Amino acid sequence: MLACALLGVGRAHGQAQAPTLDWSLLYRPFTGEATPSKARVTVSTPRLADNGFTVPVSVRIDSPMTAADHVQRVVLLSNRNPRPVIAEFDLGPWSGKAELATRVRLNGSQVVMALAQTSDGRWWQGTAEVEVTESACMDAS
């Protein structure tokens, strides 16, 4: 709440929304110098989320998931949350399918990004845009 207040969140309160961060700042700690290619990763979210406290997010990566070619890491990023790294997941050929889903908190309308690293070390990205009517981090007074 404090961070949200400092970032000046919430149109309902007549303040400006939290600023969005530049994506390269967010993925660089994971990808290093590499820029993730915009392919193979599909992120699905509801287009409109009634509140930001639990927003379902699912990620699907186009991969055969064999020992030679599989997804080993998936990272969920938000460019408007006080802590932009939502979660990191480790997968492998034993997963069989490169798919996962979870529920996240979102601090306002934004684009959610999923990064995926395949076994050859390359990074891929996919995004989804979510309209959040009531942002998270505004509860509790």
Added chain:
Amino acid sequence: MLARIQLSSPVRRGQPMEVRLLVQHPMETGFRFDVLGTTIPKNVIHTLHASYGGRTVFRARLGSGVAANPYFQFWVMPDDSGELLVQWQDDQGQSGEVSAKVEVTRA
């Protein structure tokens, strides 16, 4: 801590099995205040680890961006009947686990 695992059935050898996991946890962000105005300390499940037959099949490192009572859906390809064991730890050092028996039917 309460938790529940749901598996797709029937489970066939060499076919991906859908795992749905729900863990009861407040996932406190550390940004909230209680009625006296003091900050409620951050307390989230920071690591979650799933193994099947002793082998790691899924790992998650979580932050406060994951909603309360975290839910995960992922896939595991079982090569034999066994036990799916999920363990997690939160910032207060509390840990929990839940397991499910998996019967693999012959395809």
